């Protein structure tokens with residue numbers, strides 16, 4: 001009861017600046033509530049979150065596997081900038097169960113400058129499935145013994161069954 005009383009007096013003293021010293025009417029209280037609501041809206045706008053839909057293309061997000069052929073493949077998301085079109089991985093961000101990403105999404109300083117730097121929410125986000133197991137290693141390089149989980153850049157020949165990308169380069173292939 002006491003807290004409510006104090007609130008009435010404060011509202012009255014603010015409105016009183018315009019209407020003289022009298023208890024606030026319901027009209028005054030309504031006016032104050034509208035002002036407080038408007039101020040709240042402004043604050044919310046200053047702290048605005050950009051909602052991004054799922055899908056392909058600029059301004060959308062997609063779920064991806066990071067380090068697919070590495071030692072620790074895991075699920076994350078990638079966002080395509082609606083202003084400059086580059087792909088922005090958010091591997092080092094936290095994605096809350098409701099899709100809210102923290103911290104805000106910035107461009108890698110090695111990319112051309114872009115002013116898009118929002119707080120984003122991935123609309124339609126659902127928690128990631130468990131991380132996939134690392135892919136099995138295929139046969140090692142017949143020349144140097146290097147191992148790998150995918151065959152991109154590997155070659156066959158030079159008397160070896162399988163040659164790693166580094167050896168392919170040294171042997172003068174491709």
Ligand SMILES: [Zn+2]
Pocket residue numbers: 081082083084085086107114115116
């Ligand atoms: Zn951009």
Ligand SMILES: [Zn+2]
Pocket residue numbers: 141142143144145146163164165166167168
């Ligand atoms: Zn090799």
